Amino acid sequence: PITFTVDFCNIRGLHSNLEAVHHHLETAKPALLFLTETQIPSPADTSYLSCPGYKLEHSFLPRAGVCVYVREDICSRRLSLLEGRDLSILWLRIDSDDHPRVYACLYRSHSGNAEIDRLMEQVQTATDSVLAQIPSAEIVVLGDFNAHHAEWLGSRTTDHAGRSVHDFALSYDLTQLVSSPTRIPDVDDHTPSLLDLLLTSHPDSYLVSVDAPLGSSDHCLIRTRVPISRRPRVKPNGHRRVWHYRSADWDGMRSFFASYPWERVCFKLDDPDAVAVSVSDVVLQGMELFIPSSVVPIGGNTRPWFGQSCKLAARYKQDCYRAWAEASAARDVNTSLLKKKYNFASRSFKRVIAKAKSEHVASIGERLVRLPSGTRAFWSLAKAVQGNFCKPSLPSLRRGDDTVAHTAKEKADLLGSLFASNSTLEDKGCSPPKILCGDTFMPEIQFRQRLVRKVLQSLDVNKSSGPDGIPPIV
DSSP: EEEEEEEEOOSSTTTTTTHHHHHHHHHHHHSSSEEOOOOOOOOSSSGOOOTTTTTEEEEEOOTTOEEEEEESSSEEOOGGOOOOTOOOOOEEEOOSSSEEEEEEEEESSSSSSHHHHHHHHHHHHHHHHHHHHHHEEEEEEEEOOOOOOOHHHSSSOOHHHHHHHHHHHHHHOEOOOSSSOOOOSSSSSSOOBBEEEEEEEEEEETTTEEOOOOOSBBOEEEEEEEEOOOOOOOOOOTTEEEEEGGHHHHHHHHHHHHHOOOHHHSEEEEEOHHHHHHHHHHHHEEEEEEHHHHEEETOOOOOOTOOOOHHHHHHHHHHHHHHHHHHHHTOOOTTTHHHHHHHHHHHHHHHHHHHHHHHHHHHHHHHHHHHHHHHHHHHHHHHTTTTTTTOOOOOEEEEESEEEEEEEEHHHHHHHHHHHHHOOOTTTOOOOOOOOOOOOOOOOOOHHHHHHHHHHHHHHHHOOOTTSOOOTOO
16 A cells, blocks of 8 residues: 655754755655754755755754655645744644644753643644644644653653643543654663654554664654555445535635645646546545535435334334234234234335325425426426436337347347447448548647636536536536
8 A cells, every 4th residue: 555654853953964864855755754953043045955856844943943844746734823933843734645634743842841831732722723623634743752751651750741741642632653762872871762752643554663863863763654545436326425615615725726746746647638537636635625525315315205104104013023923933822913913004004105105296296386387496306206307218129039128228239239230331342441641740739827717717616517526616
């Protein structure tokens, strides 16, 4: 399966370890690389930090700071409104799965208990906001917490930061996945400790490993892999998807499409059909993320006349049958009486069903009479009653071997073969004419933005979806 690779590390100074960071990006090519304790002020020009094939998001501070390198084929959005001021924290949304992932990368320096309280309060507030707006999102909080907890992290002691982070993980049902020490001091009498953590709300199928530090850092590189579980879009038989456009997050969808790496993901292929399918998949992914929907059966209830009276009659019939069956198996003296009771319930059930069907047909007739002929409401009701006018109207057809074609496919195949036999001409030994090859060629086709916009604006947003499943309103 396709995996999503996310690495993170306390780099202990991005300036001094920039070459090691770029080398890791060029060789390992992770989807995301989070770095903490970058230790640089926010520069006016960050181009010297950039790496080909990646874009850089940062929240730099002089003696702290965090950043992330995002591979250019990853659809990401910075959630800067969730970030507090003067805090080493960065929020990022990733859409590459059947559910969005929201990452929070943080660094906690050794500034005392007040800082950890302020930092965790901001993380809790932002997490509440994310879950309220995106209930299906996976929350991933990672970075250097500088926290110690004897029972949870295997530390020698438990401090205030360790208790705060542990309480946060318990409150939001987050699982900590890093199990090995992540800081290896270069002093012999200092013991290794687990300081870099990864908390996630969806821990299943994660593979986490701890590698050697990058550059001169004394913190290990944590590497994570998780399978991308994208559900196939299979149209269920007898059902259709209804999109609830009034509840859609249109601004979120526009931002998603504006930030999507279309060229790298969709337009690398030479086959125009494959490009069209790829673009359609991205549009449908955006619809699933930002437009609520429900799956309903086509044609509505198969037995709309089966109301409460029918349910009660069916339940009474079933109870009478079970009572008779148990008495018959036990050779009860009341078996004959229970058999008569079941027969009465069965006849009563048939009468109730017949009455319900008759009343249902009568109600439809009354509704059709009240509706003006030829109106949209009239034809909508008529199509619902007649199953969208898709019932077969041709009688069964007899084949040449005296067998009968009953199904719609059998009748279509029979008519097709009959048409082909009547349309065949004898060649009388003549060869088909030879067509000389010409030197004409198809001119280059140009799609201009102005013409595409004109075509899109001419669409009727009230029409239903086309074969690709994308409605004109989207």
